[in-house]
Amino acid sequence: MTMTLLTADAVVAETRKGLGLPAVAASVAVDDTLLAQVLRAVAWSHCPCQPLILMREAERHLNGLVPHATDLADRLSAVLEALIATGDLVEPGQVTQAEFFSRGVLFPAPPSFAMLSQDVAQLFGLANEGGWGSLSDLLGRVGYDGASRRIVAKPGEELAAKLRAAGLRELSVKAWLKEPPAVSAADLLSAALAKMKLAEPRDAIGADMEVFVAGGSIYSKCWMRPSCQSGNFIAKRAKAFGAAQWMLVSLDAGRPLRLAHLPSPGSLLRACDEAWRLQLAKDAVDGRPQAFRLTLLGKVAHFDLTFPIPQWAHRRMLAFGRQVPSRKCICSYDISEGLVAEASSFLERQLWMKKTTS
Secondary structure, three states, X not given: OOOOOOOHHHXXXXXXXXXXXXXXXXXXXXXXXXXXXXXXHHHHHHOOEOHHHHHHHHHHHHOOOOOOOOOHHHHHHHHXXXXXXXXXXXXXXXXXXXXXXXXXXXXXXXXXXXXXXXXXXXXXXXXXXXXXXXXXXXXXXXXXXXXXXXEEOOOOOOHHHHHHHOOOEEOOHHHHHOOOOOOOHHHHHHHHHHHHHOOOEOOOOOOOEEEEOEOEOOHXXXXXXOOOOOEEEEEEEOOOOOOOEEEEEEEEOOEEXXXXXXXXXXXXXXXXXHHHHHHHHHHHHOXXXXXXXXXXXXXXXXXXXXXXXXXXXXXXXXXXXXXXXXXXOOEEEEEEHHHHHHHHHHHHHHOOOEEEXX
């Protein structure tokens, strides 16, 4: 029996082949597309589970294949967020009586698709090879780009009908995007403040609570312990298990007057998503809207955001183009020149952001 010693590059190449990905140069083989496929495979065998478990398992599978000095954990975290945004993994919309639902547990979505146009289908959901029904003849045509999987129809092909016949669940683009109705920043903020006025008065704030004080250029440095601030603020409190607790709080010289927990009753949004949009609305109403940087480079435009955006907005940006490693900001996207105006309009209309160019 002959044994062959494989190099790390050779193992990565075989891994890509086994996961259905095209061969690429060894220097870029461990790209976000590979990380997404590894996370999908891990999620299929482990979900429902918490995100941290998926990341640890993915890191374990990739151990020895990437240099220890790389930012693998950060990259896996960003790709996992993209898998949630595109719909491969889903989070419970509301806390139920089952306690584990409130601890950030992820579930696999069933094999599904949405037609982005008459000829382009976005695939999402998880299954083993047999779970994709009779789609095997189409899987070789799937285009992988980071966390996104798409199929382009051939001339005259009824792609949607083929996907339905293969047993995939079809969602409309509207249902897939889960984009809320467009409202003015003032109306959104006023509605949230009106709900907060109905909340019970509060006379204590936990020692671990932080409020977002706008005005700084670096998002992480705008969070601070309340001291002498007065007014309405987005606040968050870390929990021992699961995601942080988010809220809208009214302060008087650092003393809480009223507090409303997020998400609002009946909302299907994540707490952080509702909080971020409220902060974006508040900044716009206060006359200092958050900005996004637009850089035109030939047929591709760079969109760089310095403030987090809700998951549904991230999903919409992925429909326009692709997420790329952040360019000294919170998140970055590359979008083709033909969709620049539409993407810009979306950020300005739904998140009230201001465009800056470079």
